[in-house]
Amino acid sequence: MLQEGARLSVTDVNGYQTTHVAAQYGQTAFLYHIVTKWSANPDVCDNNGRTPLHWAAYKGFADCIRLLLYLNASRGRQDKQGCTPLHWAAIRGNLEACTVLVQAGKKDDLIVSDNTGLTPAQLAADKNHKQVALFLGTARKLLDRQDGKSFLGKFSKLGLAPLLWFIILLLLMTYIHSVVMAPNLPRLTAGLGLFAWIGVFLTTVGLVPFYRCSRMDPGYIKINIHDPENMKDEEPLLKIEMNNPTLLAGNWSQLCVTCKIVRPRRSKHCSTCDRCVEQFDHHCPWVSTCIGKKNKWDFILFLGLEVLAMLLTGAVALTRILTDPMAPSSFGAWWNHVGGQHIGALSFVIADLFILSGVVALTCVQASQIARNITTNELANVMRYDYLRGPGDQFHNPYDHGCKNNCSDFLIKGYNEDIELLEAPSTEHEGIGMIQPHCGNLPNAIVGLSHKTNGNAHVAIDVNISKHDGYNHCSHHDHSHSRKIESGPLGFGRNSARPAVVFG
Ligand SMILES: [Zn+2]
Ligand SMILES: [Zn+2]
Numbered sequence: 001m002l003q004e005g006a007r008l009s010v011t012d013v014n015g016y017q018t019t020h021v022a023a024q025y026g027q028t029a030f031l032y033h034i035v036t037k038w039s040a041n042p043d044v045c046d047n048n049g050r051t052p053l054h055w056a057a058y059k060g061f062a063d064c065i066r067l068l069l070y071l072n073a074s075r076g077r078q079d080k081q082g083c084t085p086l087h088w089a090a091i092r093g094n095l096e097a098c099t100v101l102v103q104a105g106k107k108d109d110l111i112v113s114d115n116t117g118l119t120p121a122q123l124a125a126d127k128n129h130k131q132v133a134l135f136l137g138t139a140r141k142l143l144d145r146q147d148g149k150s151f152l153g154k155f156s157k158l159g160l161a162p163l164l165w166f167i168i169l170l171l172l173m174t175y176i177h178s179v180v181m182a183p184n185l186p187r188l189t190a191g192l193g194l195f196a197w198i199g200v201f202l203t204t205v206g207l208v209p210f211y212r213c214s215r216m217d218p219g220y221i222k223i224n225i226h227d228p229e230n231m232k233d234e235e236p237l238l239k240i241e242m243n244n245p246t247l248l249a250g251n252w253s254q255l256c257v258t259c260k261i262v263r264p265r266r267s268k269h270c271s272t273c274d275r276c277v278e279q280f281d282h283h284c285p286w287v288s289t290c291i292g293k294k295n296k297w298d299f300i301l302f303l304g305l306e307v308l309a310m311l312l313t314g315a316v317a318l319t320r321i322l323t324d325p326m327a328p329s330s331f332g333a334w335w336n337h338v339g340g341q342h343i344g345a346l347s348f349v350i351a352d353l354f355i356l357s358g359v360v361a362l363t364c365v366q367a368s369q370i371a372r373n374i375t376t377n378e379l380a381n382v383m384r385y386d387y388l389r390g391p392g393d394q395f396h397n398p399y400d401h402g403c404k405n406n407c408s409d410f411l412i413k414g415y416n417e418d419i420e421l422l423e424a425p426s427t428e429h430e431g432i433g434m435i436q437p438h439c440g441n442l443p444n445a446i447v448g449l450s451h452k453t454n455g456n457a458h459v460a461i462d463v464n465i466s467k468h469d470g471y472n473h474c475s476h477h478d479h480s481h482s483r484k485i486e487s488g489p490l491g492f493g494r495n496s497a498r499p500a501v502v503f504g
Pocket of ligand 2: 274284291
């Protein structure tokens with residue numbers, strides 16, 4: 001119809017354009033198509049001053065909201081009732097919609113009031129959507145804190161890295177003063193002395209990867225902030241990737257509404273750093289940064305060196321205390337002697353063992369994840385990531401190339417590439433288990449994708465994938481066929497009993 005001259009800007013009696021209707025029915029793929037290929041306006045108002053974003057928020061289509069925000073739809077636009085999209089998401093109790101809008105937004109979005117003087121959180125509480133009201137209240141507190149004006153805000157920005165520096169240096173000083181060079185203990189023998197100073201050396205050397213890890217870029221993905229005010233009308237559209245295979249395959253969750261990018265599959269937006277991080281593992285407050293693709297090696301090296309150092313220094317300190325020739329033989333008297341004469345060394349041993357137990361556990365967890373080429377974030381969110389599920393909804397990690405390959409790749413290169421291991425499904429294919437560079441399509445794209453979208457029971461898009469050699473293709477697939485138009489009444493109403501405007 002468009003090829004025959006159908007116009008997208010035509011409105012119906014309610015002032016709905018095609019983009020409104022697409023948003024009302026959660027037709028995200030169709031919306032992407034008409035905006036990128038046919039220059040439809042994704043941010044136009046209907047007769048009541050509502051944009052497609054208002055409608056997607058009202059109906060709770062989170063993916064549609066992600067796309068519209070990516071396309072620079074205005075979050076703050078108020079309709080004739082003074083409601084922003086967040087107001088409508090709150091009124092309807094759409095938690096996921098609220099989450100996406102808040103993630104993309106600023107504090108102002110949470111405090112803006114509608115014509116009745118109510119904020120989104122108040123409206124949610126009014127409608128008895130307790131979870132949403134709680135979420136919006138917490139979000140506001142968090143954003144207040146992130147403003148950085150409060151003491152807590154400044155503190156959370158700084159993280160715990162300075163404290164960790166202080167703890168390490170304090171322990172090192174205590175060790176040298178009260179164990180190695182303790183005046184009330186005999187001089188070290190040559191053998192023990194060697195171990196003792198190797199411990200000091202390892203601790204000090206370990207501070208280098210610690211510094212690198214906390215200062216280095218963990219793998220931040222370049223942001224792509226459009227600035228609509230400084231652009232000509234057509235320009236924002238030029239910035240949108242026209243044929244992004246991820247979007248064509250309907251993987252809307254890879255859209256970052258804050259950074260305005262289509263992020264790689266294993267990355268995640270870190271709310272503390274406010275950036276998307278490649279191969280996001282976790283945000284580590286102790287190093288005050290994210291652990292991601294580019295600093296994981298330093299992180300592991302730091303952990304490994306400190307574990308070795310703590311083992312050595314702990315053992316030396318224990319040996320020193322236990323072999324003190326001045327110590328009395330009875331237990332009670334010995335304990336009093338140690339508590340009085342070697343309090344520094346004793347405190348060191350206790351602190352050392354306490355920290356060691358935590359760091360060893362963390363190191364083992366990290367090492368096992370490297371051996372499996374999976375991140376902490378992926379393990380914690382297995383159920384949310386389609387690519388981690390194989391046939392029969394069983395857990396399947398496509399990036400696991402076997403313990404040996406995973407470890408050697410990590411040790412040699414410093415990271416693991418996002419290379420999928422695709423198993424050829426049947427005998428018609430040769431080269432089972434060959435490696436194919438990741439190109440953005442999900443494993444489920446192989447079998448003709450029917451993408452599940454975060455609880456919005458609507459289908460994104462069909463991708464016609466050729467299966468002839470069993471691999472994903474990086475080429476762009478024809479897409480179209482948004483299907484399954486939901487039917488039902490449409491219309492905004494704060495009271496669900498109110499007669500709704502019927503569409504269609
Ligand atoms: Zn991001
Ligand atoms: Zn972070």
